[in-house]
Amino acid sequence: MDRHGYWNRILHVGLGDGRTWVEEPGDRFFRRYAGGRGLIAHYLLTQVPRGADPLGPDNILIFAPGVVTGAPVPGAGRHSVGAKSPLTGGFGESESGGYWGAELKRAGWDAVVVHGASPAPVYLWINDGAVELRDARHLWGRVTGDVEEAIVAELGDARIRVAQIGPAGENLVRFACIANDLNEVAGRTGMGAVMGSKRLKAIAVRGRTPVKIADPPGLTALAKWVSSTMDQKHRAFHEFGTGAAMQGKSLEGGMPVLNYRLGAADSVARVDAVAVRDQIRVKMTSCYACSVRCKKVVHIEPTEEAARAASDTVYKGRAKVGVDPGGRYRVDPRYGGPEYESLAALGVNLGLDDLIAICKSNELCNALGMDTVSLGATLAWAMECFEKGVLTLEDTGGVPLRFHDADGVVGLVEMIAHRRGVGDLLAEGSERAARRLGRGAEAFLTTVKGLEMAMHDPRHMPIMRASYLLAPTGGDHMRQSGNRNGLRNQVGLCHFLAYDDAQALQILEAVTGWEVTPEELVATAHRGLTLARLFNLREGFGRADDRLPARFSDPLPKHAGLTPEQQDTIVTDYYIEQGWDAATGVPTTETIRALEIEDDAAHAVTRDTQPATREERDDMAQLRIPLDAARFATGLTWKDYMAQMGDTRARTEDNYQKAVLTDEERKFFAGITQVRHVLMLAENWCGDVHRNSPLIASICETMPGCELRVFFRDQNLDLTDCFLNHGFRSIPIVVFFDKDWNELGRWIERAHAATAKVAGIRARTLDAAPKDQQDAAMAEYRKLVTAEYDVPGGPLWRAAAAEVRLLLETRLGLAPKA
Ligand code: SF4
Known part of the structure; x- marks a missing residue:
């Protein structure tokens, strides 16, 4: 059969015994799950025992592009990574852009499922259809830039794409990320810690076979639409990337400032994407096949001389390299530049207006392999604890945790990645750290289901309320609870592209050759969300977890707090909309049947090899009752x-x-x-x-x-x-x-x-x-x-x-x- 968009080949890798095997699950499988979240939830439900330790060998790690990933159309460079989350204990998933996912598809694979744990560090080398586990002991402990260079030199092909963990993943920092192409990350929910627990340092991929497209002219027409409407539809992203609207957000009183306590900061104009463009940006880059090119690259040198030399030699005078007037930091352009989330989480929300230091922290996060959002939010929580005397110098080993301390933050980033001193506590993420600390520290949390919320205040942005309350991953801002965005996560399409639903459907049809109705499109996303919900229910989550932290009941100067009753209404409405029980959020039998996921759903109640718990969360709480x-x-x-x-x-x-x-x-x-x-x-x-x-x-x-x-x-x-x-x-x-x-x-x-x-x-x-x-x-x-x-x-x-x-x-x- 002539297949388009997918190969019907899933690679399984058993790290315990070094075995690999190929699964060919059939066309119905790909039509049903479409990749990304749907595929991840399917494997988590069917392969991971209930109550499994997220950092133990029973957890699996899934790299899942979607059926459109690798197609030559803007936005089709996405892939997802999933596992049971070591940060939340629930459904873990994070998406990334760049080139790695498309390269995996070009190598002839639709997904990689990693089982077990290796006794010693290894990396996986996928060279088209050839697969090999290689010794990675010489790479262990090294930062991502060095590792990518070493692997490319070792394998002798400059076009190899690498997804990898940094030292933070090796050290099981619970919000460690998986970086690919050095400046793209699957950041949220701690997937890097799962990879570290398996002692899998990297997956290097080289693919030479373009993904087959059912209707190439149809797809080309959509690609041309993006180029021809760049000014009307994508100009802001093209010009600034994310973070150009920070001043507006602050004026509206919705900017996270000092652990979400204020809605505005005068300093925003010094650290937004406009300031980045004007002061330190050397170019914009893109993900696979994307003409929008929204990814910033910053380059900073500690002296005028070094900056001038780099401008002349590296950029031939076409770009001006930034200078740190304090002579403190060099920021390596290989690691890209800060997106909005990083500018806010590592900057404004910590009271910082030092753009150079923010860029340095962002670079370190990519080099050491950590999610900037969870790291920044954990620091903001810790700083408020310190401000209120809940955390003391005695607790921190003499390290002050103060808002407005830019150099202090740079130092803390490294301490956390290496779990040094107070970094060991903070590496647990804010919710676990608060539980461990006690003393009322939970009052300053900004987590939902254990995941630190992204930098969009739900008091200011109503659209974020359902996303944070109901995303299966927790405090996720990508409107992960919605069917529209849920679909994009599954098929592998970027959220930033201004395709409407009809165009998204056209892309899916042009790539796969399927005849898809809008109803099937909605059902596909609905299926992914419902499977993820079933996984969370099985792991002990329930309605009580669909709740914003207390911080968001407090008003901002320009926005009212959100009452429990308001939140309950949103949650109940959503349950009803999804065909889940209105009181408990358990998907109804009719919904499970309509989505044809009876087999997956059976695993939500039958894999009871261990009692369902919220893994260590309840155990930890219990210890201190x-x-x-x-x-x-x-x-x-x-x-x-x-x-x-x-x-x-x-x-x-x-x-x-x-x-x-x-x-x-x-x-x-x-x-x-x-x-x-x-x-x-x-x-x-x-x-x-x-x-x-x-x-x-x-x-x-x-x-x-x-x-x-x-x-x-x-x-x-x-x-x-x-x-x-x-x-x-x-x-x-x-x-x-x-x-x-x-x-x-x-x-x-x-x-x-x-x-x-x-x-x-x-x-x-x-x-x-x-x-x-x-x-x-x-x-x-x-x-x-x-x-x-x-x-x-x-x-x-x-x-x-x-x-x-x-x-x-x-x-x-x-x-x-x-
Ligand atoms: S819009 Fe930006 S993030 Fe999305 S695919 Fe294009 S370059 Fe990547």
């Missing part, structure tokens, strides 16, 4: 708790009668013998406690051998702060433990179905009422919320019972087999 048998015994029994309630007791007693378990619920909980201790944090004044604590008490009474003890939140903040609800001290907090005090799971505040109802009632009452009528509005709000619980059959209590049941089923490996 200040609770043991002696303290537990000091809590109130349910009877004693009721007895002390005074005036408010009637409310709880009333609900105790109404929330009685159904026969089916009672049967299920009566069969749970593993839960031996249940901690509840509560307060007498809290409506959610009055409504939900009786149901929890009933569940505890039904589980044989289970003991419930109640503690007051405000007298036990050390306990409470172990269970923050995305930064909030929401109650009731209910935590289930086994006989050995291992946490089995936690349930907080109320059922998600109730949250959606409460959000609607709040919008109609409190939010709609003028300031002078808030008391009446509050009374009405309470009345309506209570009425929802009084609906015959108690659907909100049933929803709560179902959530607790699902939690225990998942954590105890009792989920029904598909």
